[in-house]
Amino acid sequence: MPGLETGTLHGKLGIHAGNTGTLAFTDLRVPVANRVGEEGEGFLVAMSAIDQGRYTVAAGAVGLAQACLDASVKYAHERETFGQEIGRHQLVAQMLAKMESGIQAGRLLVWKAGWLKNHGARTTRETSLAKWFATEHAVQCALDAIQVHGANGYSNEFPVERYLRNSKAAVIYEGTSQLHQLIQADYLMGYRADRPIRCEPLPAEGFDRLPPGSHR
Ligand SMILES: Cc1cc2nc3c(=O)[nH]c(=O)nc-3n(C[C@H](O)[C@H](O)[C@H](O)COP(=O)(O)OP(=O)(O)OC[C@H]3O[C@@H](n4cnc5c(N)ncnc54)[C@H](O)[C@@H]3O)c2cc1C
Known part of the structure; x- marks a missing residue:
């Protein structure tokens, strides 16, 4: 497509299995x-998409933290x-623990x-909280997993050094931890509220829509 250039970023700390790319638009129609x-x-559509992306990042971070714990145990x-x-040392x-x-x-x-x-609710606030908490915890778990492994954890003979490199990316993408703290505080303070959108999310099959405001 004329005006569109794509590129691949090299030299990343982690997430080597995923291609992280760039898109450059020059007079693109x-x-x-x-x-x-x-x-x-466009912005609303992008932000609604990110509510889904952040959710997968949060879930992935819980899985990464679990992997750190499993390896450490x-x-x-x-x-x-x-x-x-x-494990007997306190x-x-x-x-x-x-x-x-x-x-x-x-x-x-x-x-x-x-x-x-599943119930068709807007989850910007809840997804942000889950993403922030789970990704920060995954980084801490990876650091501690390396600590539990001692010098072995510092080598790529064991998976935990990779867990640390991968965990760090998720506190940056899909909204940095700083951004999520601002979002949470703004909701708390009433500086931020979900504005009406043209297409509310649909409930999943077999689920009913919750009455407005019933879940908080
Ligand atoms: C592995 C990887 C994959 C990625 N994949 C994608 C992707 O698929 N799609 C995509 O669009 N992007 C992607 N990104 C980019 C990512 O979303 C951005 O890097 C991220 O949003 C942060 O933006 P930035 O790098 O410009 O940092 P900056 O905005 O320059 O921020 C730098 C630092 O300042 C802090 N900061 C900035 N503004 C404020 C503020 N107002 N208050 C407090 N602190 C602030 C930030 O939290 C951060 O710590 C990816 C990044 C990585 C590392």
Whole structure:
């Protein structure tokens, strides 16, 4: 398409399995038939799409945190110091327990947003909270997983160094953690509210729409 240039970013810290690209538009004319939504609605359409993207990022972060915990529990059974499994040392046990608490909390936030989506509710606020919390926790879990693994965790012989590199990306894309904190505070303060949109999300098959305001 004339005026469209695409590129691939190289040298990323993680997410090597995914292609992260660039789009450059120079006097690009998009046919009306290719336009999504009505004229002037582009930003709203993009933001509604990001409510879905952020949800998958949140769910993925819970999975990544779980992988950190699974690897750490396994290693904490295998590795012995001072005559016992390192999982018996209280400061190692504390890292495992903290991982678990945030994983359970993050999963509930994701499930809440998912439940609301199924009922056709707008979930910008809930999805943002789940994404912020779960991605930050995944980074902390990855850091602690490396700590549990000691020097082995710092090498690519074990998966946890990859978990850390991948976890860091998700606190940047789909809205940085700073952006999500601003969103949450703005909702709390009443500086931000969901404006009416032309097409409200549809409930999933077999689910009813919730009465307005009933879930908060
Ligand atoms: C692996 C990867 C994949 C990506 N994939 C996509 C993709 O598929 N599609 C896409 O569109 N983008 C994608 N991105 C881009 C990503 O969405 C942006 O990098 C992100 O939104 C941050 O924008 P920025 O890099 O310009 O940072 P900046 O906006 O320059 O921000 C830099 C720092 O300042 C902070 N900051 C900025 N403004 C404020 C403020 N007002 N208050 C407080 N703090 C602030 C930010 O939180 C951040 O810490 C991807 C990025 C990565 C790393």
